[in-house]
Amino acid sequence: MTEQTAEKIRITDSTLRDGSHAMAHRFTEEQVRGVVHALDSAGVEVIEVTHGDGLGGSSFNYGFSLEDDVKLVAAAVDEATQAKIAVLLLPGLGTVKDLKMAHDAGASVARVATHCTEADVSLQHFAAARELGMETVGFLMLSHRVGPEELAKQARIMVDGGAQCVYVVDSAGALVLGEAQERISALVKEIGHEAQVGFHGHQNLSLGVANSVLAQQNGARQIDGALCALGAGAGNSPTEVLVATFERLGIPTGVDVQGAMAAADDVVKPFLHRLPFADRGAITQGYAGVYSSFLLHAERAAERYGVPAHEILQKVGEAGYVGGQEDMIIDVALQLAAERDRAS
Ligand SMILES: C[C@H](O)CC(=O)C(=O)O
Numbered sequence: 001m002t003e004q005t006a007e008k009i010r011i012t013d014s015t016l017r018d019g020s021h022a023m024a025h026r027f028t029e030e031q032v033r034g035v036v037h038a039l040d041s042a043g044v045e046v047i048e049v050t051h052g053d054g055l056g057g058s059s060f061n062y063g064f065s066l067e068d069d070v071k072l073v074a075a076a077v078d079e080a081t082q083a084k085i086a087v088l089l090l091p092g093l094g095t096v097k098d099l100k101m102a103h104d105a106g107a108s109v110a111r112v113a114t115h116c117t118e119a120d121v122s123l124q125h126f127a128a129a130r131e132l133g134m135e136t137v138g139f140l141m142l143s144h145r146v147g148p149e150e151l152a153k154q155a156r157i158m159v160d161g162g163a164q165c166v167y168v169v170d171s172a173g174a175l176v177l178g179e180a181q182e183r184i185s186a187l188v189k190e191i192g193h194e195a196q197v198g199f200h201g202h203q204n205l206s207l208g209v210a211n212s213v214l215a216q217q218n219g220a221r222q223i224d225g226a227l228c229a230l231g232a233g234a235g236n237s238p239t240e241v242l243v244a245t246f247e248r249l250g251i252p253t254g255v256d257v258q259g260a261m262a263a264a265d266d267v268v269k270p271f272l273h274r275l276p277f278a279d280r281g282a283i284t285q286g287y288a289g290v291y292s293s294f295l296l297h298a299e300r301a302a303e304r305y306g307v308p309a310h311e312i313l314q315k316v317g318e319a320g321y322v323g324g325q326e327d328m329i330i331d332v333a334l335q336l337a338a339e340r341d342r343a344s
């Protein structure tokens with residue numbers, strides 16, 4: 001083991017939020033308690049618990065949750081001894097009222113997510129979160145869609161609005177090494193003296209962990225992961241791999257590597273029906289820059305209309321659809337089915 005003298009980074013585990021996409025939002029209270037107990041015991045400091053699309057996400061368009069978000073947040077808070085419980089909120093989907101209810105249930109970190117060019121819609125949610133005394137984190141989704149300078153300007157808007165950290169969110173798993181690095185550097189330059197910078201990776205091109213290491217080397221101090229990579233698309237950077245890799249690099253995370261590996265293998269793996277995997281659909285998401293949470297929606301449309309999921313995702317990428325436009329997946333599937341019928 002290398003001697004650890006570098007600045008500590010904070011791992012936020014999103015198994016119980018990004019993993020909700022991969023679980024079709026079917027987490028039970030028992031699963032939430034088991035995962036929180038294991039992560040908390042391993043020393044993970046922040047655990048995110050919400051519907052995959054955040055507070056208020058349970059709906060026809062995004063998929064209904066099995067259990068109410070606030071009930072799961074309360075269970076997570078009850079189970080944790082040291083970890084803070086975070087919630088995600090997409091303005092317009094989740095409201096300030098939802099945030100207050102999550103706060104009343106014990107959530108202490110508010111992560112407010114917007115499309116990478118729409119930071120201004122987060123302002124009232126940051127103000128409300130700060131007023132509630134919550135820690136605030138901004139999430140700039142689909143960060144590959146704009147260049148580093150524009151992304152840094154959006155991060156500035158979030159920080160001026162009350163964000164204490166802003167994440168480069170590689171929602172499509174599309175950022176390739178230097179592309180992640182230059183976005184992190186631009187944010188650190190713009191907001192680094194006032195706020196932290198974070199990185200949220202997806203494994204569609206299998207670069208989540210490598211991009212996270214580059215993010216840390218370029219000044220990111222908060223990094224997201226999920227046990228067994230459980231997340232949308234090919235999943236997130238696996239928490240257990242992140243902590244093992246950072247330990248080998250001499251970067252302290254405060255997380256016990258054996259504890260994280262046990263949490264993945266003994267707690268999460270047994271309830272998974274399918275392990276996140278870079279199959280043709282997920283790779284297409286990274287390659288064509290498609291929002292990872294569109295995967296299951298595309299697979300369902302593929303089955304319903306008899307067209308390949310990867311073809312739907314390729315077209316969705318070409319059209320540039322963003323989170324919230326899940327209904328367009330059906331539209332694309334119908335167009336492909338019509339083309340197929342004309343051709344035959
Ligand atoms: C709502 C999204 O799933 C947030 C996220 O994790 C991402 O964009 O990636």
Ligand SMILES: [Mn+2]
Nearest residue numbers: 018171231232
């Ligand atoms: Mn994600």
